[in-house]
Amino acid sequence: xxxxxxxxxxxxxxxxxxxxLAALPRVSLASNxxxxxxxxxxxxxxxxxxxxxxxxxxxxxxxxxxxxxxxSVPNWGYNQNPQTFDxxxxxxxxxxxxxxxxxCFDTLMTxxxxxxxxxxxxxxETVEISEDRNxxxxxxxxxxxxxxxxxxxxxxxxFSYDLLKKEGHPQLALSLNNLDKAEALDDRTIVLAFNGQQxxxxxxxxxIMPILSKAxxxxxxxxxxxxxTPLTSGAYTVKRLSAGNFIEYExxxxxxxxxxxxxxxxxNFDTIRIEFxxxxxxxxxxxxxxxxxxxxxxxxxxxxTEYDFPAMKEGRAVQKLFPAEKVxxxxxxxxxxxxxxxxxxRTVQAVGLCFDFEWTNKNFFYDSYSRTHSFFMGSELQxxxxxxxxxxxxxxPLRDQLDPSVFEQAYLQPASNGSGRDRTRLRExxxxxxxxGWVQKGRALVDKNGKPFTIEFLIRSPTFERxxxxxxxxxxxxxxxxxxxxxxxxxxxxxxDSYDFDITGVGRSxxxxxxxxxxxxxxxxxxxxxxxNANYPGLENPAVDALIAKVGTxxxxxxxxxxxxxxDRVLRSTHSWIPNWYSxxxxxxxxxxxxxxxxxxxxxxxxxxYWWFDTEKAAAIGKG
Numbered sequence: 255x256x257x258x259x260x261x262x263x264x265x266x267x268x269x270x271x272x273x274x275l276a277a278l279p280r281v282s283l284a285s286n287x288x289x290x291x292x293x294x295x296x297x298x299x300x301x302x303x304x305x306x307x308x309x310x311x312x313x314x315x316x317x318x319x320x321x322x323x324x325x326s327v328p329n330w331g332y333n334q335n336p337q338t339f340d341x342x343x344x345x346x347x348x349x350x351x352x353x354x355x356x357x358c359f360d361t362l363m364t365x366x367x368x369x370x371x372x373x374x375x376x377x378x379e380t381v382e383i384s385e386d387r388n389x390x391x392x393x394x395x396x397x398x399x400x401x402x403x404x405x406x407x408x409x410x411x412x413f414s415y416d417l418l419k420k421e422g423h424p425q426l427a428l429s430l431n432n433l434d435k436a437e438a439l440d441d442r443t444i445v446l447a448f449n450g451q452q453x454x455x456x457x458x459x460x461x462i463m464p465i466l467s468k469a470x471x472x473x474x475x476x477x478x479x480x481x482x483t484p485l486t487s488g489a490y491t492v493k494r495l496s497a498g499n500f501i502e503y504e505x506x507x508x509x510x511x512x513x514x515x516x517x518x519x520x521x522n523f524d525t526i527r528i529e530f531x532x533x534x535x536x537x538x539x540x541x542x543x544x545x546x547x548x549x550x551x552x553x554x555x556x557x558x559t560e561y562d563f564p565a566m567k568e569g570r571a572v573q574k575l576f577p578a579e580k581v582x583x584x585x586x587x588x589x590x591x592x593x594x595x596x597x598x599x600r601t602v603q604a605v606g607l608c609f610d611f612e613w614t615n616k617n618f619f620y621d622s623y624s625r626t627h628s629f630f631m632g633s634e635l636q637x638x639x640x641x642x643x644x645x646x647x648x649x650x651p652l653r654d655q656l657d658p659s660v661f662e663q664a665y666l667q668p669a670s671n672g673s674g675r676d677r678t679r680l681r682e683x684x685x686x687x688x689x690x691g692w693v694q695k696g697r698a699l700v701d702k703n704g705k706p707f708t709i710e711f712l713i714r715s716p717t718f719e720r721x722x723x724x725x726x727x728x729x730x731x732x733x734x735x736x737x738x739x740x741x742x743x744x745x746x747x748x749x750x751d752s753y754d755f756d757i758t759g760v761g762r763s764x765x766x767x768x769x770x771x772x773x774x775x776x777x778x779x780x781x782x783x784x785x786x787n788a789n790y791p792g793l794e795n796p797a798v799d800a801l802i803a804k805v806g807t808x809x810x811x812x813x814x815x816x817x818x819x820x821x822d823r824v825l826r827s828t829h830s831w832i833p834n835w836y837s838x839x840x841x842x843x844x845x846x847x848x849x850x851x852x853x854x855x856x857x858x859x860x861x862x863x864y865w866w867f868d869t870e871k872a873a874a875i876g877k878g
Contacts, residue, residue, distance in 0.1 A: 288387065291380035295363070297371035297455050297767050298811045303515075312368045312855035313519025313864050319505065321867020323848075324527040325548035326537055327353040328840075328859075332423045337532045337714070337743035338498040341479035345464060347423050347751060347786040349479035350744050352501045352528060354862065357521075358486035359464035362392055362411065362444075364516050367858035370580075370766030373458055376516050377406065377465060378444075388450050390457055394442040397510045400467055400487045408438035413468035415446070415460075421477050424786035429459055429771050453770035453806040489521040502527045522866035532743060534717050544571075544845055544877065548861060551841040553717055554619035561843060570875040572846050575839040580856045582630035582768065582818075585761035586831040587711075588790035590753060592782075595707060603829040604686035605709065605757075608728035611667070611835065613674035618721055623835035627666050629825045631836050635768070635815055637664040637822040644816040645823070648804070652797050657827040665826040667833055674724050675731070684732050692733075699733035708735040712755040714746035751786045759834065760790055766857045768818060770806035777825065778802060791830045798824060847872035 286295055293305040302311075309315045327336050330353040332344050341349035344356065363373040363381070375381065378392035398406035415436035418426045432452035437445045446460070466476075470485035483492045489511070493504035503526040511517045529546055531537035538556060540546045542563045551557045557573075565571040587609075589602050596602055611625050628636030640663055641649060649660060659665055670676040692699045692707055699707040709729060711722050719738055729736035741749065749755055764772055774781060779794035781787040801821045808814035825831075840859060850865040872878045 286383060288383045288385050291382050291393065293380055294372060294374040295381065295458065295461070297458060298814075301372055301374075302369045303366070303374060307374075307515050309515050309518035310366045310368060310520075312366075312851055312853065314849070314851050314866070315519045317519050317522045317849065317864075317866040318869070319522055319866075320524050320869070321847075321872070322525040322527060323523045323548060323862055323865070323867070324529065324546050325862065326531075326541070326546055326550070327528055328550040328552075329353075331356075332425060333747070335743050335747055336530070338530055339501070340481075340497060340744070342481055342483055342492065342495075343476070343479065345418065345422050345426060345466075346477050348477060350747055352495075352530075354490075354503060354526065354528065355492075356464060356488075357490040357503055357526070357862075358484075358488045358492065359466070360398060360406065360487045360511070361462045361465060363461040365458075365462055366516075367855035367860055367864070370857055371455070371458060373461055374516055376511065376514070377411070378461075381461070386450075387454075388452075389445060389447045390461075392444045392446070392461075394444065396442065398487060399510050400469075400485050401491055401506065402485060404469070405441070406465065406467075406487050407441040408444035409441070410468045411444045411465055412436040412438040413471070414464065414466040417466060417471060417476055418463060424781075424784055425775065425788070426463060428775060428781065428784070428787070429456065429463075432456065433460070454808075455767070455769045455806070456771050459769060459771060489517065490526065493525065498530055500527060500529050520863045522864070523862065524867075526862050534715055541571075541843065547845040547847065547877075549843045551843055554622045557622070557841050558620040565845070565875075566843075570846060571843060573841075573843050576842055576854050576859065578632060578838055578840060579763070579766075579858060580633065581763055581766045582628075582633035582635050583761065583763040583836065584629045584631055584831075585626055585834040585836060586759070587757050587834065588755075588760050589757050589830055589832065590755055590790070590792060591830055592753060592792040593756065595701065596756075598690040599829050600686040600690040601692070602832070604683040604690070604732075605729065605734070606829060606832040607668070607679045607683040607686070608732065608734075609725045609832060610670045610672070610674050610676060610679075610728065612670045612672040613724060614721060615835065616672060617674070619835070623837055625667055625669075626833035626836050627664075627826070629822050629831075630764070630768070630818060632838070635818040635822065637819040637826070639663060641820070641823065642816070645820045648801065648817065648820045649823070652800075655797055656824060659827050660823045664823055675728065680728060680732055687732070694733055697733055698735065706735050707733065708756075709737070710756045711736070711738045712746065712749060712758040713738060713740050714743055716740060718759065750790070753785070753790065753792060757832075758790070760788075761834075762788065767811075767814065768805065770802055773802045773805060773821075774799075777821075793828070793830055795828075845877060846875055847877045 294301045330336055333347055333349055333351050334344055334353045335350035336353055339350050339352040341351050344351035360377050362378040364376040365373050377394055377398045379395045380393045382391045394408055400406055419430040432449050434447045434449045467485040489506060489509050490503040491506055493502040495501040505521055505524050541549045561573050589596050615621055615623050630636045670679055722738055726736040776788050777798055779799050781789040782792045782794045804817045847868055848865050849868040
């Protein structure tokens with residue numbers, strides 16, 4: 255997601271806040287001591303797990319190994335595509351990779367699912383921070399090895415960071431912009447040296463990037479789309495596949511870290527199989543037949559009315575709600591502000607008024623959703639009411655450059671009368687379009703050159719045709735030539751990466767503690783024109799950049815919260831996204847053949863890692 259940035263009134267303020275991180279005191283991970291070997295790093299406060307911890311708290315350390323999980327993936331990243339795949343290289347921009355390729359790769363450190371903004375040593379046993387906090391020295395364990403039996407060394411790690419910085423997917427490469435060098439001092443010591451301009455918490459994301467084999471990628475191109483299985487070292491390896499149809503990841507029985515505390519109780523399935531369906535209904539039918547055994551349902555109508563098939567009635571399959579993660583998230587329609595027709599905020603605001611959430615929620619979603627208002631929905635980071643004194647201290651220097659609404663009650667999406675055709679809202683939309691320079695010519699709206707106002711909604715699933723239908727109809731009522739374009743998954747990914755769209759729907763989660771690097775990729779001006787990034791509206795505003803820069807210097811969770819609330823207010827005032835909806839729960843359906851810990855972790859839901867196959871349950875439902 256990308257949203258607008260506000261502009262500074264004074265050159266000095268811009269220099270200090272947006273570009274001048276080097277002039278600010280370094281507070282990087284200030285709660286973590288320097289000159290000492292550490293088993294973990296934490297953004298704020300103490301680590302939850304001591305150096306001698308036995309396993310993470312959300313796992314069953316006695317979980318049995320075995321069985322198969324055949325599931326439809328609910329999330330993915332980088333160049334991954336849940337509907338098809340044509341390459342096994344998941345860490346570049348080119349091609350469509352299968353989700354969960356990352357399970358095959360190790361990382362220097364790992365992030366637990368039950369702790370916010372903390373990482374613990376995995377390939378690296380310990381890490382040491384330099385006095386100036388710009389250099390991190392990782393001391394590797396002696397055990398790590400590649401699946402061909404050769405040792406994984408610091409030279410592989412150094413090679414990986416260099417390669418990802420030069421040729422990796424932009425979501426990886428851009429995080430490494432401020433990494434000056436990755437140097438292996440010997441087989442088990444790797445030094446990451448930064449230039450001083452990095453975010454204070456950049457290391458939390460960088461230390462969990464995949465480690466690539468130097469030997470393999472010296473002989474094979476990293477940037478090519480290829481179905482050659484790479485040499486990997488993780489808990490899983492590619493077992494079998496049929497391009498675009500399915501992929502199976504096999505648990506590595508002699509995985510070097512299987513008894514390490516960060517692995518105990520995880521990676522329990524012998525096989526993780528992902529089926530690929532281009533059509534949502536086909537995927538659901540596969541679940542009904544038991545071909546797919548775990549599914550997270552994202553279609554309210556299906557959840558409410560279609561889980562009445564025989565296996566569900568007989569108790570062989572189960573519907574269950576699991577609480578959503580305690581992390582901020584956002585879902586909305588990204589409006590491509592690179593296009594001249596969307597330059598004026600009033601135009602985008604008018605388009606948003608044509609979306610009747612209340613009608614859509616009642617008629618399509620069975621009132622199961624709430625309207626999204628904030629860019630940090632579901633967390634304490636969302637702005638509420640009027641700005642606090644602490645927020646005003648950040649916003650006042652920018653007052654002349656901000657919409658006055660920033661200083662009032664936090665902007666909320668106006669509710670409709672639920673009719674699906676709220677004439678008051680449509681009249682307001684027409685008024686805003688007129689103010690923005692659009693002229694009524696017959697039944698059509700045209701710009702000053704007589705060019706009709708057209709909008710194409712880009713989608714990759716037929717499901718959204720139904721949801722967007724009333725939205726499109728309302729736009730046509732006020733003279734906008736609105737259409738829906740359904741494209742295949744590969745074309746959708748390509749058009750999204752190259753920003754070849756008018757409006758498209760996107761959802762994002764930031765992690766428990768949003769970092770400067772992550773926010774820059776979503777909202778930062780420098781990422782507005784680089785293909786493959788998540789700044790989908792393509793807006794450039796130095797004031798938003800300035801607040802994001804402040805995120806990188808926050809010394810406490812409380813200070814970070816104030817900054818993000820201020821940022822939330824400004825992003826809302828720009829009307830560059832049309833917010834959608836959110837749910838407080840995961841809607842999960844599964845065949846009753848699995849075990850899982852009683853309490854779900856707060857910050858992730860990695861079912862494929864911490865659930866397990868229950869042989870007795872499977873036998874009872876005929877799946878043994």
